[in-house]
Amino acid sequence: MxxxxxxxxxxxxxxxxxxxxxxxxxxxxxxxxxxTYFFGWGNLHNVIWCSLIAVAAESLVLWLRKRPIGFYIGDxxxxxxxxxxxxALPPFAPWxxxxxxxxxxxxxxxxxxxxxGYNPFNPAMAGYALVLISYPLAMTTTWANPVASNTPxxxxxxxxxxxxxxxxxxxxxxxxxxxxxxEVAVSTAEEIRSNPIFGQRIALGWEAVxxxxxxxxxxxxxxxxxxxxxxxxxxAGLALPALIFGWDEDQSAPLSLHLFAGATMLGAFxxxxxxxxxxxxxxxxxxxxxxxxxxxxxxxxxxxxPDAIAFAVLLMxxxxxxxxxxxxxxxxxxxxxxxxxKASDKP
Amino acid sequence: MQMIQPEQWVxxxxxxxxxxxxxxxxxxxxxxxxxxxGLCPLLAVTxxxxxxxxxxxxxxxxxxLSNVAVSLIRNFVNDxxxxxxxxxxxxxLVTCAELLMQAYTYELYEIxxxxxxLIVTNCAILGxxxxxxxxxxxxxxxxxxxxxxxxxxxxxLLLGAMRELIGQGTLxxxxxxxxxxxxxxxxxxxxxxxxxxLFAILPPGAFVGMGLIIAGKNVIDDRIAKAKAARAHDVKTxxxxxxxxxxxx
Numbered sequence: 001m002x003x004x005x006x007x008x009x010x011x012x013x014x015x016x017x018x019x020x021x022x023x024x025x026x027x028x029x030x031x032x033x034x035x036t037y038f039f040g041w042g043n044l045h046n047v048i049w050c051s052l053i054a055v056a057a058e059s060l061v062l063w064l065r066k067r068p069i070g071f072y073i074g075d076x077x078x079x080x081x082x083x084x085x086x087x088a089l090p091p092f093a094p095w096x097x098x099x100x101x102x103x104x105x106x107x108x109x110x111x112x113x114x115x116x117g118y119n120p121f122n123p124a125m126a127g128y129a130l131v132l133i134s135y136p137l138a139m140t141t142t143w144a145n146p147v148a149s150n151t152p153x154x155x156x157x158x159x160x161x162x163x164x165x166x167x168x169x170x171x172x173x174x175x176x177x178x179x180x181x182x183e184v185a186v187s188t189a190e191e192i193r194s195n196p197i198f199g200q201r202i203a204l205g206w207e208a209v210x211x212x213x214x215x216x217x218x219x220x221x222x223x224x225x226x227x228x229x230x231x232x233x234x235x236a237g238l239a240l241p242a243l244i245f246g247w248d249e250d251q252s253a254p255l256s257l258h259l260f261a262g263a264t265m266l267g268a269f270x271x272x273x274x275x276x277x278x279x280x281x282x283x284x285x286x287x288x289x290x291x292x293x294x295x296x297x298x299x300x301x302x303x304x305x306p307d308a309i310a311f312a313v314l315l316m317x318x319x320x321x322x323x324x325x326x327x328x329x330x331x332x333x334x335x336x337x338x339x340x341x342k343a344s345d346k347p
Numbered sequence: 348m349q350m351i352q353p354e355q356w357v358x359x360x361x362x363x364x365x366x367x368x369x370x371x372x373x374x375x376x377x378x379x380x381x382x383x384x385g386l387c388p389l390l391a392v393t394x395x396x397x398x399x400x401x402x403x404x405x406x407x408x409x410x411x412l413s414n415v416a417v418s419l420i421r422n423f424v425n426d427x428x429x430x431x432x433x434x435x436x437x438x439x440l441v442t443c444a445e446l447l448m449q450a451y452t453y454e455l456y457e458i459x460x461x462x463x464x465l466i467v468t469n470c471a472i473l474g475x476x477x478x479x480x481x482x483x484x485x486x487x488x489x490x491x492x493x494x495x496x497x498x499x500x501x502x503x504l505l506l507g508a509m510r511e512l513i514g515q516g517t518l519x520x521x522x523x524x525x526x527x528x529x530x531x532x533x534x535x536x537x538x539x540x541x542x543x544x545l546f547a548i549l550p551p552g553a554f555v556g557m558g559l560i561i562a563g564k565n566v567i568d569d570r571i572a573k574a575k576a577a578r579a580h581d582v583k584t585x586x587x588x589x590x591x592x593x594x595x596x
Contacts, residue, residue, distance in 0.1 A: 133545060135542060135544075138542070
């Protein structure tokens with residue numbers, strides 16, 4: 001028996017992009033299922049519609065750039081961008097909102113910078129921020145209302161998204177974060193919570209969806225598909241100011257709402273961890289993640305957008321190379337870590 | 348100052364390389380696309396064609412007149428105080444342009460706001476005054492100002508048209524602000540019920556649009572350079588005899 005044992009080091013095969021991306025897509029599915037259960041068929045439609053656009057746009061650009069199309073489509077990166085956009089966009093967002101967001105993600109945020117591996121910004125969030133700035137009305141009035149007595153059927157959903165029938169007010173409503181943000185100035189926490197969209201616990205529907213994304217993310221960390229530092233730091237960065245400033249529910253949204261009522265879990269586990277646009281050192285990931293959480297809190301509470309994951313992620317994407325440069329670990333054989341700007345960076 | 352006699356005018360005209368100045372201003376050394384000067388107004392007010400045209404015309408007039416004035420005083424101003432002198436000239440011309448716009452196109456004047464007085468700080472104007480007009484006689488200086496101004500205005504118009512089209516789905520809206528009542532129905536509505544794309548109207552859209560225009564120019568330049576290289580290569584190829592003796596070179 002002893003003769004058959006293999007000596008160390010035990011090297012597993014390298015993780016390939018396609019493998020990572022497949023796992024990421026797979027682990028968003030529970031969240032998507034719950035979104036469909038609570039908010040209707042809109043998110044599912046958006047995921048499929050965005051995937052079609054993303055794959056078509058990616059193929060087109062790869063063909064124009066004379067790159068192997070099959071190879072780059074096969075790494076699933078375009079599909080991940082599309083799935084994240086589909087999950088993040090409001091369920092009843094009109095078809096052209098998803099189209100613009102998706103095209104901008106793939107064409108501008110990804111391929112103008114050189115394609116996968118070269119994009120400094122998370123493509124999905126760049127597309128999301130673009131439509132959030134460009135179409136404020138369409139992006140705030142098309143969130144689903146989970147309290148509606150019956151969620152719209154597939155045909156109704158399609159008719160609303162493809163603008164064949166007008167938006168039905170009964171199906172839509174403001175998000176819990178939006179409601180809390182606007183009513184906290186004039187009402188007490190108890191009065192705000194009497195709004196049925198908050199349900200019995202934290203926020204009807206949203207809490208379950210966030211929990212699903214949290215579990216999916218934990219599985220990914222367990223499988224070592226993603227590092228634990230980034231999501232942990234995002235949650236800490238959001239929780240810390242929420243505990244300090246949000247202890248009085250009558251003044252600002254409580255911690256539970258911040259963690260389980262927006263895109264927090266999706267952002268922390270699936271968006272901030274994008275291997276291309278996030279920081280790459282372990283210490284850097286902690287700083288990068290904490291920055292995202294902190295900025296999210298700042299924009300949510302003092303800014304004019306009720307949810308802020310997209311802007312926080314984009315801002316920290318911007319800082320990621322800088323964080324990396326100053327958090328390089330000490331290499332074996334050297335006394336000191338080689339930090340700061342490299343000689344080759346100087347003009 | 349000495350008056351220029353008619354025969355000297357002819358001499359001046361003959362010494363001017365019109366083609367080179369035109370090519371420089373419009374393409375090779377375009378103030379907006381190559382020198383990247385005057386980007387502040389370029390990015391800020393090109394939301395519509397009419398805004399772009401208004402600012403472009405004002406800049407063009409100031410640029411031509413300042414180049415002429417600087418060229419006229421170039422031999423009388425001490426080198427060490429030339430920049431303040433040029434700025435004084437440009438500032439007075441901009442004040443004239445501002446007052447004219449206030450008088451004749453009041454609504455446009457209101458829309459463009461601070462960006463009209465800011466023409467003073469447009470580096471394209473001071474740059475041409477210092478780099479060209481202060482070293483050349485009046486005719487080339489005026490022509491340089493005209494061509495640089497047109498080059499700048501064309502980019503403004505292109506960017507304005509792009510942003511207006513993508514941002515609000517129209518072209519030439521509100522042209523009556525400049526051209527009066529005849530321009531009331533110039534507006535072209537390209538797409539009915541267009542959902543305004545705010546990103547294109549806001550400054551970030553101007554950066555992206557500008558980047559695309561510069562990229563487009565670089566692509567065209569590349570193509571031209573490649574075509575030239577290919578032609579140059581063709582000329583070299585001729586029949587070559589195989590050498591059988593001596594050193595092969």
